[in-house]
Amino acid sequence: MRLFDTMSREVKDLQSSDGKTFRFYCCGPTVYGPAHIGNFRTFVLQDVFRRTLELSGMPTYHVRNLTDVDDKTIRDAEAAGKTLKEFTDFWRDRFHDDCNQLNNLEPHLEPSAVEHIPHQIAMIEELMEKGHAYRSDDGSVYYKVSSFEGYGRLSRLDQRELRAGASGAVSDDEYEKDSVSDFALWKSRREDDGENYWSSPWGEGRPGWHLECSAMCREYLGDSFDLHSGGVDLVFPHHENEIAQSEACSGHSMADHWFHLTHLLVDGGKMSKSAGNFYTLTQLVEAGFSPAELRYVLISAHYRQPLNFVAKDKDGKESFPALAGAGQALQKIAKFAHVLKQQGKVDTPVGFDALKDVTDLGSFAAAFDGLLDDLNTPDALGQVFSAMKGIKPDELSEVEARREFMGLSVIMGALGLKLPVVEEKVKAEVPAGIAEMAQARWQAKQDKDWGEADRLRDELADAGWEIKDTKEGYELCPKN
RNA sequence: GGCGAGGUAGCCAAGUGGUAAGGCCGGGCUCUGCAAAAGCUCUAUCGCGGGUUCGAUUCCCGCCCUCGCCUCCA
Secondary structure, eight states, X not given: OEEEETTTXXXXXXXXXXXXXXXXXXXXXXXXXXXXXXXXXXXXXXXXXHHHHHHTXXXXXXXXXXXXXXXXXXXXXXXXXXXXXXXXXXXXXXXXXXHHHTTOOOOXXXXXXGGGHHHHHHHHHHHHHTTSEEEOTTSOEEEOGGGOTTXXXXXXXXXXXXXXXXXXXXXXXXXXXXXXXXXXXXXXXXXGGTTOOBOOTTOSEEEOHHHHHHHHHHHHHOSOBSEEEEEXXXXXXXXXXXXXXHHHHHSSOSBSOXXXXXXXXXXXXXXXTTTTOOOBHHHHHHTTOOHHHHHHHHTSSOTTSOEEEOOBOTTSOBOOHHHHHHHHHHHHHHHHHHHHHHHTTOOSOOOHHHHTTOOOOGGGHHHHHHHHBTOOHHHHHHHHHHHHHHOOGGGSXXXXXXXXXXXXXXXXXXXXXXXXXXXXXXXGGSOHHHHHHHHHHHHHHHTTOHHXXXXXXXXXXXXTEEEEEOSSOEEEEEOO
């Protein structure tokens, strides 16, 4: 598999350094509120990445952290009158629930920052010994950016002018630092931290944000591992700082590959609460859309391109046309898969692990190639529809149909798309009165009593049932 | 101000030095008593102006416009 690497700025082949398992780290969520759909663009694409690797025959080891201590978690836990743990556990569970709904595989390991404070303290001590960190008067510890030669390589900071406070945010610890670009490894205890502080050789306080990832990567993946991933916003300063911390300690290159995901835009702009375009999975589900539909939308653009999530239609109404379209597209695939499945007489469910044994993807090989080439999900999706167009299911033998079905299943497995269930046995759940009415209408139709037939059809529609005539008979579907 | 991404049909979005995938919507056709469903099908000279080239949407230069980031936001 080939993937763009932020460090070298080129598409590179992915290789497992130990020759057996591809070991990678993803920066996880800060659990202080519901994750929004932009967050999930990142987590879903990382999941597609992992699924593709595994289906290509490369086992993975996926570590994703939870940030459960920082300014926001502490602030909001205090405001909610809860302990930090109660507060972050709640939002962690919510996050997991969303991930499950979106069909993301669980990381193999999900360490949290609070559980690794000793590891972080040990790392700070090592950095101080090696001359990369200093303690300020208030008991905080900062990383001395000027002490690390490679600083700025990832974000090309060396080629640009660092403008202090350009974002408008100037923290109050500004004058404790030797240089504006130095960042906190340890933050001394403040009054509004409440009970959320830990003791350290430098006094009470808590770890800085960047440090947790360095410490946990080191603990679980070692000094060097295969790939590190996160949203583009993390390139600077977060990942730049992680590199400075980790490499200053170990003397080794931290990760062979840096995989960054571009942000989701909503109606052409950044998502924000004040703009009224801040969406969570729960909200969209409440609006009547499925997690699979959201997932489809999130993978419909290449991960290095900004993706414009259309929430409002041309009239400015919040009708989520993108999700509605995704629903249609998924239905189309689901129906096709259903036909192939029947034609191929596949009667057992095929799980993700079973897909790893599939070697012949039939007409869907091109779609998988798209994924292997820099994780081109929109191309893969396009190839799926193109392949479908070229297949005439009823002309296939059972073996051929089964092969195509398995090929399509591999692609859906790689994309993590759970297809909607194709309704075929709805009749069983139809209330007796409705079924009678439908039968009467069918009879009227056979008798060419159009007036009566239409009247009954309208009546059924009022009762919430839709008639779909076929060659042999008719189907009843609940209207939604 | 700096850095980065981008402008492809009504919308979303791939891709390529030799006249452009796919999805949604919409139109047409088939089927049908009509409709729905289903199936088939149609819709773009790729922001603007130069240049290189036999040939550019694809390379180079300039311009216009959009978006993101610039210390804790995926």
